[in-house]
Amino acid sequence: MLGKDYERQDCAIARSLEVIGERWTMLIVRDALIGVRRFNDFQAHLDIPKAVLSDRLSGLVEDGLMERRPDPEHAGRHLYELTPAGRDLWPVLHSLLVWGGRHRHPNSRVFKHAACGTRLDDMGVCPRCGSAPGPEDILMELSRGRGRLRDDPVAVALRAPHRLLDPVET
Ligand SMILES: [Zn+2]
Secondary structure (H helix, E strand, O other): OOOOOOOOOOOHHHHHHHHHOOOOHHHHHHHHHHOOOEHHHHHHHHOOOHHHHHHHHHHHHHOOOEEEEEOOOOOOOEEEEEOHHHHOOHHHHHHHHHHHHHHOOOOOEEEEEOOOOOEOOOOOOEOOOOEOOOHHHEEEEEOOOOOOOOOOHHHHHOOOOEEOOOOOOO
8 A cells, every 4th residue: 555654755745745645634624624523514525435534534633633522412423623733724725725716626615704704815815904814714605606516414504604613503
């Protein structure tokens, strides 16, 4: 099996990719930033095999990007939430979204500074306030007519404007 470490690379990018470079990992972080917290919700929204999801979530917990705690509403189940190090991936995901929108696939999401309602620019900065808000201060909306392809409970919940990191109610 191909290893996931870049042992001979003395580089912070290589070290980061050891943590987030596996298939699915960044999409799990994306969903967690949006506010998905339950295994079943990740599974339904990502269409990911359960064994892979379980492996990636364990890896994210082991690497300190997510925390796992008992789900108060469902005995025996868990909630997965980003740690501060995990939340710090917001600018990385935003940059991927901007790059992908330019070079790969039209972006279906709009991000606004929650405090003033202004759309963030491509650098993740609010042009009105001159600052780059953290995910907890960002509202996500779908562009008109886009993002209607999926109808799992998470996708349906996200058709309304949603503040990042607020738990998605399914
Ligand atoms: Zn603002």
